Amino acid sequence: GYPIIKLEEALKAYPDTNFIFAHANAYNSPLNIEELLNKYKNLYIDFFAGFTAFNPDSSYNLVDFVRIMRKFPDRFMLSTDSGYDMKQGEEQAIEGMYMMLDLLKDDQDLVRMVAYDNLDALIRNQPATRTQKEMIQDLDLKTGEQHNVSSITKLEAGRILNKVYKTVENLP
Numbered sequence: 001g002y003p004i005i006k007l008e009e010a011l012k013a014y015p016d017t018n019f020i021f022a023h024a025n026a027y028n029s030p031l032n033i034e035e036l037l038n039k040y041k042n043l044y045i046d047f048f049a050g051f052t053a054f055n056p057d058s059s060y061n062l063v064d065f066v067r068i069m070r071k072f073p074d075r076f077m078l079s080t081d082s083g084y085d086m087k088q089g090e091e092q093a094i095e096g097m098y099m100m101l102d103l104l105k106d107d108q109d110l111v112r113m114v115a116y117d118n119l120d121a122l123i124r125n126q127p128a129t130r131t132q133k134e135m136i137q138d139l140d141l142k143t144g145e146q147h148n149v150s151s152i153t154k155l156e157a158g159r160i161l162n163k164v165y166k167t168v169e170n171l172p
Helices: 002-013 030-039 049-054 062-071 089-103 108-124 130-143 154-169
Strands: 019-021 043-048 076-079
Touching: 002 019, 002 030, 030 043, 030 062, 043 049, 043 089, 043 108, 049 062, 049 089, 062 089, 062 108, 076 089, 076 108, 089 108, 130 154
Parallel strands: 019 043, 043 076
Antiparallel strands: none
16 A cells, blocks of 8 residues: 555665565565565565464464565564554563564574574664764874775774774873
């Protein structure tokens, strides 16, 4: 429907931006998600396992999503939504996550990826902001250092800024 149309517009307009489709499995079929993942390399799936496992509005079972997680192992991450709209709340949402991981247990790399590594990689690989790059370049003028900021990540920029600020504080 309309939300997917708008998501696709954004995915096309900003191909260098990573998008996380929050709770993509809520009211979406595995086929719809697979089609989107096939079309857009900048799309990542936040999977609210508790919804599929316990919400009576879900038309699918967790097992219905296993094949597509295996097909796109680096594009899924699990979430709980703090158990929103669930009888037993967050506890039940977390149970849904463990149920999903149990379905994937024959592939421990995949388990680790959807449980942790994929989200961690998205965070670690975010490009540095314009502000971070400008601050590093300004500090380079003061310290005489030269950092290549053309393809630096936020994490790398943060480390450089921390180190350079400590250096600048000790300058006469």
